[in-house]
Amino acid sequence: MTAREVNAALGVLGVVAVGILSMWFPTAMLGVPMPKGVLASTALTTVWGIVALGVFPYLWAIRRLGMTLGDLGISVRRLGLSTVLGCALYALALVAFLHCSWGQMMSEHAVRSAPPGPAIFMAFCMSVTAAGTDLLTRGFILLSLARHGPVTFAIAAQNGIWYLGHTHEIGLLADCLGVGGATLLTLTLGIGGDMVVLRTRNVIGLCIAHVLLNVILTIYLRSM
Numbered sequence: 001m002t003a004r005e006v007n008a009a010l011g012v013l014g015v016v017a018v019g020i021l022s023m024w025f026p027t028a029m030l031g032v033p034m035p036k037g038v039l040a041s042t043a044l045t046t047v048w049g050i051v052a053l054g055v056f057p058y059l060w061a062i063r064r065l066g067m068t069l070g071d072l073g074i075s076v077r078r079l080g081l082s083t084v085l086g087c088a089l090y091a092l093a094l095v096a097f098l099h100c101s102w103g104q105m106m107s108e109h110a111v112r113s114a115p116p117g118p119a120i121f122m123a124f125c126m127s128v129t130a131a132g133t134d135l136l137t138r139g140f141i142l143l144s145l146a147r148h149g150p151v152t153f154a155i156a157a158q159n160g161i162w163y164l165g166h167t168h169e170i171g172l173l174a175d176c177l178g179v180g181g182a183t184l185l186t187l188t189l190g191i192g193g194d195m196v197v198l199r200t201r202n203v204i205g206l207c208i209a210h211v212l213l214n215v216i217l218t219i220y221l222r223s224m
Contacts, residue, residue: 008148073203082205100176
């Protein structure tokens with residue numbers, strides 16, 4: 001990697017680190033209280049996640065790296081193909097989650113037992129977070145690093161962050177799939193999503209598929 005590529009990579013990873021730190025440090029280290037109630041705290045976390053891990057990284061990439069929204073995967077170009085491939089990929093997650101319907105992740109999910117109104121709100125926040133995850137990891141991290149350095153490094157860096165961001169889910173699925181199976185599923189979704197975005201240069205279709213996954217799971221959980 002050239003010095004310019006190294007600087008770009010350090011900038012991208014640094015922006016992600018700052019975003020993650022801004023979500024963790026105030027409450028974990030400074031003891032800033034969260035709003036009382038699950039809905040209020042969920043809403044605050046979702047909104048701040050959009051700003052810290054969505055808006056800020058994209059604005060930084062546009063300003064510092066000279067990229068456009070199209071360069072970052074926000075486009076209607078190949079949207080249909082991106083959506084179809086994304087649905088096929090996240091169907092793997094759907095099958096795994098339904099298979100593990102008796103496990104901790106599904107049987108104890110908050111959406112399952114919440115009243116209808118709060119359940120819909122929580123499902124909405126889950127869907128926003130799911131789409132935001134794809135925008136951050138594939139739109140910002142993957143496409144920024146692939147534009148300014150080796151694609152192999154971009155895939156490796158993205159999946160490292162994707163894995164760390166899903167360690168909690170891996171732990172919840174371990175009672176059904178085992179740690180190895182849950183890790184394999186996570187990395188399959190991570191690398192598979194990279195392949196979809198690198199082929200189509202479109203992250204919106206993947207976001208749509210991820211949201212659909214959450215909607216289907218919400219309907220299933222409410223029917224259990």
